[in-house]
Amino acid sequence: MTTYIFFDEALHIFVKAFLASITLLLATSGIGLVVIGTIEKTSGHHPYSKNFR
Numbered sequence: 001m002t003t004y005i006f007f008d009e010a011l012h013i014f015v016k017a018f019l020a021s022i023t024l025l026l027a028t029s030g031i032g033l034v035v036i037g038t039i040e041k042t043s044g045h046h047p048y049s050k051n052f053r
Helices: 008-045
Strands: none
Touching: none
8 A cells, every 4th residue: 555645735745844944044043143142242342343443
């Protein structure tokens, strides 16, 4: 007995996986930007200030 996945069902699976990956990518990048912003605020100075005197 072989089971087949119809093209329509496979397309729905791929679309859901694609949308889930985009959502996770955006959430991860947002969290990363918040972490970087927090690190820059707590450091007390601009990270490139020593290079441009």
